[in-house]
Amino acid sequence: MTVRLKELSDPGPSRTAPVPDDALWAGLARVEQRVRRAVADRRAVDPQPDDPYRGQYLTPEAAEDLLASPPDALAAAVDAAHLPPPPAATRLGRLAAGHALDALDTELLLVAMAPDLDARFEPLYGYLNDDLTRRRPTVGLALQLCGLHPAGPGRFRLAPAAPLVARGLVEITEAERPLLTRVLRVPDRVTAHLLGDDALDARLLGLVRQEPAAATEDGGATGTGAEPVTGAFTGAFTGQGADGHATDGTDSATGTDTGTDTDADAAVDAAAGPELTRRVADAVATGGGPVYLREKGGDAASVAVDALTATGRRALVVDLAGLLAAPDPARVRRALTTEAGLGASGIVLGPVDLLEPGRPERARLLHELCAAAAGVPLVLHGRTGWDPLWSRESPVPFVVGPAPVRVRAAQWQRALAEAAGVLGAPGAAVRTPDAHTLSEVAASCRLGAAQVRRAADVAVRTAAVDGRPVSAHHVRAAVRAQNGAALELLARRIEPAVGWDDLVLPDTALRQLRELSLRARHREQVLGQWGMRPGGGRGRGVIALFAGESGTGKTMSAEVVAADLGLDLYVVDLSTVVDKYVGETEKNLERIFAEASEVNAVLLFDEADAIFGRRSQVKDAHDRHANIESAYLLQRMESFDGIAVLTTNLRSNLDEAFTRRLDVIAEFPLPGEQQRLALWNTCLGTRLPRDAALDLELCARRFELSGGSIRACAVTAAYLAAESGRPLGMAQIASAVLQEYRKLGRLVVEGEFEPWLPDVRGGAGRDG
Known part of the structure; x- marks a missing residue:
């Protein structure tokens, strides 16, 4: 300790060897010179400067000397106020200019930073603080080394509102102590920045x-x-x-x-x-x-x-x-x-x-x-x-507002090429979907720039796992992967697994469904860029109504539309929406609409007449609150920015005001004979063994069932065929239809089941 204090107080050659034209190291050299002078001045008046326990006690003689010394006796001889600012081309200069620091602020910063750049300053500061455990400069010591009076206006350069402290360049610790004895430190990030490191804090x-x-x-x-x-x-x-x-x-x-x-x-x-x-x-x-x-x-x-x-x-x-x-x-x-x-x-x-x-x-x-x-x-x-x-x-x-489709498609193209480059293959060597496909993806979904990059990365990595070029399927699956999980708490998520070929509907209904898909693709251009829905707080959503009896394919059609757009289908569970308490139903619906606006999906309100019913004359408080719910829904549906489908078994149950706000209304009639035949073939599939005597044309002509009922009969008949161990025959079909009739409460006419009625009664549906 004795040797070091004598050595460091010796005004010999500087050890920092500042790099020419480097403001940081030149400033540190100035700080070192001031510290040397301050140490020398302290040694000149310290009766025992080389005592290894100096700073841990105060003798009566030292106390008398402190009381006899003037307040500014320890002020440094160098006046930092007359120093030029650091060069603007250096990091220190840019830091000073960007934070409105003058020369004194810069010198105070350098004094506080010195121990982080040169460990020799720690024992020196401990000596000057008269406490070897306090190895960083205090406010009073920093003011002294910059030639500022401890009670002068210079102390306010370290006030909470001053640039050094307010901008986080210098931190003042130990707030419980008097100001002059509080310790200064510079955050590591500030020091690293001045040393050339641009990594994030x-x-x-x-x-x-x-x-x-x-x-x-x-x-x-x-x-x-x-x-x-x-x-x-x-x-x-x-x-x-x-x-x-x-x-x-x-x-x-x-x-x-x-x-x-x-x-x-x-x-x-x-x-x-x-x-x-x-x-x-x-x-x-x-x-x-x-x-x-x-x-x-x-x-x-x-x-x-x-x-x-x-x-x-x-x-x-x-x-x-x-x-x-x-x-x-x-x-x-x-x-x-x-x-x-x-x-x-x-x-x-x-x-x-x-x-x-x-x-x-x-x-x-x-x-x-x-x-x-x-x-x-x-x-x-x-x-x-x-x-x-x-x-x-x-x-x-x-x-x-939204970007045009061509810009978003180009964004997708770049993101896919960049993601492919990360995997080690140049973008030009990776086959990606054509411009038309990417335009369709961009038109049907809304993703931010960061989401597009993440989705492109998922699409490229998934294609690499499959060993195939990036396809539209990979891109759309990656888009769906960006959907958050919040909506799943309010609705049931369905990943579409059907397509247009799976639908058996009249041509009119198919045209209406394709119109819905068309509107969903081009809504940004028509409603946004062309402004075809101006005023009134109207959103850019597309709302459709699917009306028809149960089992006619309404939910499946919504799934097909979602698949065509490359989106997920979210089916709203009405049990989680309707609440007996006043105002809670509206809150639940608002949460659903708000979350649906954040995801790329089709929102399905099954049996929508339960909450979108007609308003009635107010006779009691229940009627009034029911009408409030309907009025809220009218406003919210009009401002919705997503794609929503309402289904109902009876269109007349819906309020007429909702009908005006609908973009597409698709009617789902019961299937005719030819459609029932197609449904039987579709529902039975191609892998289920069939008996040569199976007559599906007869089934379509004789059994008037909806598509949903035909699917249920096909599944039941398949179970019966599996139990019998034989190919599917008419007996199993007749038995399944009979069960479906009873389930639906329909009258069973024995003539419909001839000549299989004895087999059905005798259990032939089970044993063949």
Whole structure:
């Protein structure tokens, strides 16, 4: 200890050997010189400077010397206020400029950081603190080494609102101690950044991801210059910029606004996407407050990333759900704002829909984040309107509509090629679905840029496992894999396993089903870009009604439509919806509609007349509340953005107001003779052995059954054939039909079952 203090206090050659033109090491050398001088000054007045137990006791003589010394006796001779700022081309210079640090702030930062760069400073700081266990600089020591009076205005450069502390560059610990004896430390992330490390702060792992530069439509990558991105992830958007003019969809000659913050999203062309990106980038570049992107079917997060990239910034995309669930959100918030400032980044945060009105602590968290991010570009996004409680400053609002199909198809093509490259094969060597198939996938589903990348990765890896090129089947299965599990708590999920060839319906019903599929594919173009459903808060959903008797194929038809679109089918369980308590049914339905809007699926309300029934004259409180439920459903169905199918056995049970809001009405009649024959052949399949005497034409002519009943009879007959050990014959068919008649409560006419009636009565259906 004695030797080291003498050695370090000797003003000999510096040990740091600063690299020429490196502001960080040059600054550290200045700090070392000041520490040497401070140590020498302390040794000059210390009666026992080489005592190994110095700092652990205070002698009466030392106490007298402390009381006799003036308050500024330990002030360093070097005045940091007259130092030039660090060069702008260095990391330290960029850090100072980005956080509004002056020369004194920079020197205080270097003093606090010195032990992290050179371990020799630890015992020196312990000696100067007169406590060898306190091996980092205190507030008082840092002020002393920078030539600042401990009671002067310089101490306020370490106040909570000062840039060093507010931006998380310096942390002041031991808050219970007096200010001058509190310890300063620099977060490891700040030190690593100044040393050239751009890895994300470990405290943000799992909550924040750094988005790479967005790709352009020609396959290139957007740079970090002033030119905005040209729209790989953006397309036909609507919005209102900071200057109050429409961001797109506006006729420059007439000034007609077709894209304001309403549901009246009107016609725009493909060039409108880059225009919105430019306007959002301009709003980000002007600073002064946050920017809010309200989603109207578009991918607001990708627009935010593109806009930040266009201003030369990287994007830190925050998982708001993870941030709200973090054990110490305030700590994560400080780390986030510090990280954004270090890397000249912007923050993308959302969806703000998670900030429930009944959870005020969440609103306070966002308010604090907006306040802490002052000077850092902050872009928020969500589907709801902006709540003034979320921020002290109102954001610049924009509305983001869906991108055109061709842009989304090109996005899929690039994502598949990139995913193939990760597996080790160049994109050109991997066969992917053609442009038409990808256009169909893009038209029928809504995925954000991150979801598309994940789905493309799943599709490529699944195709590799199958040993085949990526097909439409792989892509659609990957799209379905992106659906969350929340809707499965409210509805039963069915992965479609049937196609158009499995349907046996009249031509009229088939045309109506194909019209439903057509509307689902082209709704973004017709309802969004062409604005064919303007005003009134109307959504871009497609609603269909399937009406017909039980067993005529309504549910199966919904499954076929879902399969044709490459989507899952979710069947709403009415037992989980209808509630005896007032208002609960509406809440359950709202949860279903909200979750259905988040997934790519077809929503099926089976036996819909149970909740979509006619409104009646109000005679008591029950009638009034039933009418309230119907009125709510009328409004909610009209604003729904997804694909919904209602089925009913009796169309007349539905309220006429619902009929007006339906896009497609498909009638499902009972099958005729030829259709029954086709149903018998389809339901019996090709693998079930058949007796040569089996006469399906006779079955179709004699037994008037619905498709569902024919399927039930086919299954029952197959069991009987399996029990008999013989091929399926007419006796088993007749026995199965007889059971179905009894199950349906139909009158059994013996003549229908001739000549198999004796066999049926005698159990021939079981033993042949």
